[in-house]
Amino acid sequence: MTDENIEYETMEFDVVIIGAGPAGLSAAIKLKQLNAELNVVVLEKGSEVGAHIISGALFETKALEELFPNWQDMNCPVNTKVTSEQTMWYDSETQVKALSPSLIPKPMHNDGNYIISLGNLCRWLGEQAQTLGVEIFPGFCAIETIKDNNNQVIGVKTGKMGIDKQGKQKDSFVESMLLLAPVTLICEGARGQISKQLIKQYNLDKDCDPQHFGLGIKELWKIDPSKHKQGHVEHGAGWPLSDSDCTGGSFLYHMEDNQVVLGLITDLNYSNPHVSPYDEFQRFKQHPHIKEILTGGERLVYGARTIAKGGPQSLPKMHFPGGLLLGCSAGTLNAAKIKGSHTAMKSGIEAAIVIAQGFEQEHVVKHLAHFEFQFNKSWAYQELTLQRNFAPAVHKWGAWLGGAYAFIDINIFKGKLPWTLHDKTPDHLTLQPADRCDKIQYDKYDGVISFDKPSSVFLSNTNHEEDQPCHLKLSDESVFSTTNLPIYHEPAQRYCPAGVYEVIGDEQKLQINAQNCLHCKACDIKDPTQNITWTAPEGGGGPNYPGF
Template identity: 60%
Template sequence: MEYDVVIVGAGPAGLSTACRLRQLNPEVSVCVVEKGSEVGAHILSGAVFETTALNELFPDWKEKGAPLHTEVTGDDIYMLTGAEKALKIPGLFVPKTMHNHGNYIISLGNLCRWLAEQAEALGVEIFPGFAASEILFNDDGSVKGIATGDMGVSAGGEQKDSYMPGMELHAKYTVFSEGCRGQLGKQLIAKFKLDEGKEPQHYGIGIKELWTIPPEQHQQGLVVHTAGWPLSESGSAGGSFLYHIEDNQVVVGLITDLSYSNPHVSPFDEFQRYKHHPVIAKYLTGGARVSYGARAIVKGGLQSQPKMSFPGGLLVGDNAGTLNFAKIKGTHTAMKSGMIGAEVIAEALAGNRQSDDLTSYAAAYKASWAWKELHTQRNFGPAQHKWGNLLGSAYAFIDINIFNGKLPWTLSDPTPDYAQLKPAADCPKIVYPKPDGKLSFDKLSSVFLSNTNHEEDQPCHLQLKDKDIPIQVNLAKFDEPAQRYCPAGVYEVIDNPDGSKRFQINAQNCVHCKTCDIKDPAQNITWVAPEGTGGPNYPNM
């Protein structure tokens, strides 16, 4: 199938690209492919939303019924100094990036569903349930488009009765907006050396639950952020959030930086015990979980941002690392990166150009408020890694609040997250409390709430470069951390009858968070897209 533009991923960046293209030229043919069963099925975010990009894309978004229902009414920020103790930080001493006046607490999945409706009304074709699995190239090496994965292939590689071959989608330009650690984006960065001269990308793992709580404990519009305990006990960095949305519901989550060094750390279990802190438990006690999910987030900032153009296409959004970690927000910057991409592509198509390297994107992006925002706050993440949450936040206060990000240096963070792990024998073991079934829960009951499902008889989408490394190397040196960094119970070390060990992959549980692809110390695990429609089906996440 031939299009002017093919977009991979129906997240905020991809859909904004599609909408802007059709706004600029209604004659441009645009197709969006999305691996989730529907638009929004794989979307997971906090999310406090800044409307800057939406105001530009659809100035009349209120009249069009955009699902922004809860405006932020207050910010509470705590440093948790222990399992029972907390220090509330006065607003005067909080980095201004954490002030949320004028922002909205939203379901990003629902916003994407609404953006998809706007895109379709503009004439964009959207194909949910089709996973882009391969990049297609022209003879000159430029990107030609993508191919979607075959469906109905057994675990052994045979064609089943339900077999349906993938489609080739050809385009003059292809936009990759797969989100954090996109499978195809990762290949493009390597092929075209887009990260040459850049620092390694950095990541966190965000784990989130949606709760319904008693009405008397609900304060619609309240935003609560914390740092410190429990991650501080294991020497890890990160922070948490609890947002009061409408209908007596809250979203609660923990982001663990994947730069942690102790291989005994389990981000899932850190999140479970965090909910028992009195600052958080006072809202959740007596409530009920509605949904659960997990997703890696990209947090390296400008220092880690790759070149975003290559012959035949662009990287936009979190695929290119546009998230502003100082704000814990990336939707507005992702949308803007896609809108800029649409403008550059529309100009190229108007000049009858195709498949070239849209080098003008770099200048247009650098001239935007999105780049300027990331530049102002470029030192926040490295400061957190270098000095920890408390001193890092103090530095950020001075850098951002006092000097407005204009200090004449840029901090460096040159070690990849996976290379931070120390041998298990050199690190204290962590004994996590058993879940109580009221505030804390086990992995399998949590995955059940994510509505995750995959066709069971299909090739495993979690591929090992060397099947012996998990036991012979990772278990021996790091007590195989995949057992703990995965928030869905995908990876297990099993005892064989003869006393040996084997590595088991429960791919059916995978919530597509990509943490294994990022944190495996041997970089031995490659996440590839499973059969279309597989994975979580998040409602209101």
């Protein structure tokens, strides 16, 4: 095939999958289990499978059991069972109390669940997929879909490699490739580049609420063995986000080897442009309850990622001509559980069943239209429906009253109240002008419990080829000086958890440090003018998370 007189290398498959996360790998595995003759390929933009995977790391095994009923005999890295749990309410920067389990919405209970490294689980799933004959290409970014004359997706185009900042070819130049297939599955995670394009091109979100997002910031620590409680889980709400008029919550999980993973999820519908989710997290760690656990320990890894948490009322149409949106590309995370891996895996499994049936009946493209009917019958969609009012209730009434509503809705009425709450305002439209909002004074970092952004990004093992075009695109460079700086005091310098956006010099210019990017997509989501578009950098770039 040619494009602009360029001859591209072309590879043909039965199914092309974008993203080696839980949804994509589950789809690939199930496809090969159902039909070993299918030619399946998975493209992964990270340097290896699992490199870009970051999760709260609480895992339900329901979907895993459907893929591998004997997973416990297969050296699967799912080992640390939840042994105890608490939900904490942080009253202030010094006060905290444990809530009675009887007051907690049922989806937040974790009996039978595991604390895992999702990255390691994806590495294991990748190995199982390859054993079954799936081809996996790490270090390759899909940048756009390819369509035929009927506007049907017939594959994807990968990004060029070896282009300098001026757009010229370097000695390392590698041309784009075309990967063609009758079926393309988009499993990029929340706010992916291609899923965003497809939702707009095919108007897939015309009948749903706007998607809503939270920014999860997370660290892995090795702590004093005397403070470690393997299998213990804590979730929290209240301070510090309540002081900044934000919603969201914290988590603290005791893993193996005296390690704990802790983090803070800040809902991106906050209104005060002075809010810094990164600094809210650093402040959270200074609470005596958390600081006591971390003191004497060592911070090992840092990372950040957005999650799609709007609920089923924010799910776009998941089918488009020639393919499907799966997992967090659509928004299948269960916000009440703060878990999305099992539902993402189930979406991949159901997609594989529909696709295999379509190939068997020799009309796979038409058969894709059955996917949403199939998925809506599954336990995953029923689970999402049960908790559909959780996120909008918290958005409307805050963590305390919203949580109380969720308890009544889920625990008492079993999620069957005859209405659905809605949040029709996109996250980027919630910011108020900076001069109407209280400034927030964050404490200086002590270098022991709290740390600056550069030292944190260092622990994410983030690396990009520096001499390449900036992958963070501004639609209009003048918006910074006409709108974002004078009205909102350029919120990107605060909502970005990696110091990518800086306002520098007496002339107040915007500097973009693209090499720091963690691929969290917060800028693409929260920019009030929607002037920033996140695009995939050269393949293999970005964070390399170990242990997440």
